[in-house]
Amino acid sequence: MSRLALALVALVAALFLLSLVVGPAEAGPGRSLRALVLGDGTPLTLVMREIRLPRALLALTVGAALGLSGAAMQGYLRNPLAEPGLLGVTGSAALGAVIAIHTGLAAALPLGLPLAALLGAAAGVGLLAALAGTRGGSLTLILAGIALSALAGALTSLALNLSPNPYAANEIVFWMMGSLADRSMTHVWLAAPLVALGAAVLMTLGRGLDALTLGEDAAAAMGYGMGRLQVALVAGTALAVGAATAVAGAIGFVGLVVPHLLRRVVGAQPSRLLWASALGGAAMVLAADVAVRVVLPERDLKLGVLTAIVGAPLFLHLVYRTRRDLG
Amino acid sequence: MTALALRNLSVTLRGRPVLRDVSLSVARGEVVGLIGPNGAGKTTLMRAALGLLPFTGESDLAARPAAERARTAAWLPQSREIAWPMSVERLVTLGRLPHLGAGQGAGPEDRAAVDRALDRLGLAAFRERAATRLSGGEQARALIARALAQETPLLLADEPIAGLDPAHQIGAMQTFAALAGEGRAVVVSLHDLGLAVRHCTRLVLLDAGRVVADGPPGEVLTPARLAEVFRIRAFHAETEQGAVWQALDVLEEA
Incomplete structure (x- = not known):
């Protein structure tokens, strides 16, 4: 295990x-x-086991899912600006959750919301696969992802537009900001296995993404065809990000910024960036989730809002650095 | 021993025949120069031979399973892509991917192959440099080294020396000749017929998707073929310093 791995694990x-x-x-x-x-x-045991432990476990799981799939997306598209949300899975999972809130399913069933979100993610990835095919073309994949995101976004707006009362609209808006507050171990048991499965699929991409550094043709000649890579990428991302979104809402910028931050440290090798970004993503979401509790304890600051507030300037700095490097 | 055998290879892309009925056999120890005007089908021939394109006919290479094919033939595409700013050493080590077992990192044997490839292309001093920051010609050499590190019996290279300085063009061709001397086979497409004449053991001339001529350089590049296929006139002589070939001028349309 390298020094970097040890440092990140610590x-x-x-x-x-x-x-x-x-x-x-x-x-x-x-x-x-x-x-x-x-x-x-004692009551403290209850607090620790029923509130804080699931929250910490979910931050770990969600962060790892976002960091890993971000690194995989960037490696596959060979573009440092790619992020997992590009596939439209996040948007369709959010749509499923919004429909659950809108119809009252979320209130009627304890796991109604995350299950509806998972269903949304599954429907989204099905549509994505039908649109983009499995032959492996990064352009069609991006276009299909954008179309899917736009559709999910439009339907989410429609649900807000038609929301039965201001409270439902309020709930939808707050849920979409992304948070890990008030989650239970049930959420962990729902999300963790799916994220683990997705992560296992994404980790198989390592060598293919390395080969892809040399272009699609050279990778194909080395035995890494775009078709198989794309199937693994879409399936892995859908599982990991779909499950993460279902329990935490849409949390942006982690999948975009973390691989970017760690790229230099791993010598820009896509396979090493995979596990490093999984750990880095977990660290970022854990830190952000601690911060929301410390910064404004009374106001229920949303996790997704904080990652965006921290992530966007960080990203601007990276853009600046990239521009300087190019110039 | 045969390194590559193609029989009646034909490729049709979007209803347009690009390659017609090409049969070609390359033996170990040969440096085969693939020549022909732009759009003659040189790239298509190599990609089809590797099975990267749908084709009709037979290619012994494309018939192999992907993993075995990657240990049999290395492919150096014309487009010089280096997506990430990784070091030259890491980049060249990518050539060892087909040799690594599941979950296995690069071992001493792999590192030795990488060192040999770096030395052959004179890149030892660039080892730690970010490949994306090198000049175009240096990147081209790093990518040749990557293909060499794969250490396959057959190397297919698509215009590998375009854009290199004269010393490195000659150096790369000599490297290909050295590989052939070690019992491997090289198929290289190129436009510099002067270098092709001097460094290839055999030339295959393609025009409009067909093999027009196949043989030793002197027999392939006859004035009549140069006029017909390339529409040029050239000086070609055997001298004390080896074969000299130089294009002179473009012929007017008949």
């Missing part, structure tokens, strides 16, 4: 612990962790 572990001990229930870190592990039957 960072993620530290942020995970920090996420466990930060919250409105005032208790020392030692007591909190003891209550979590030993389960002494």
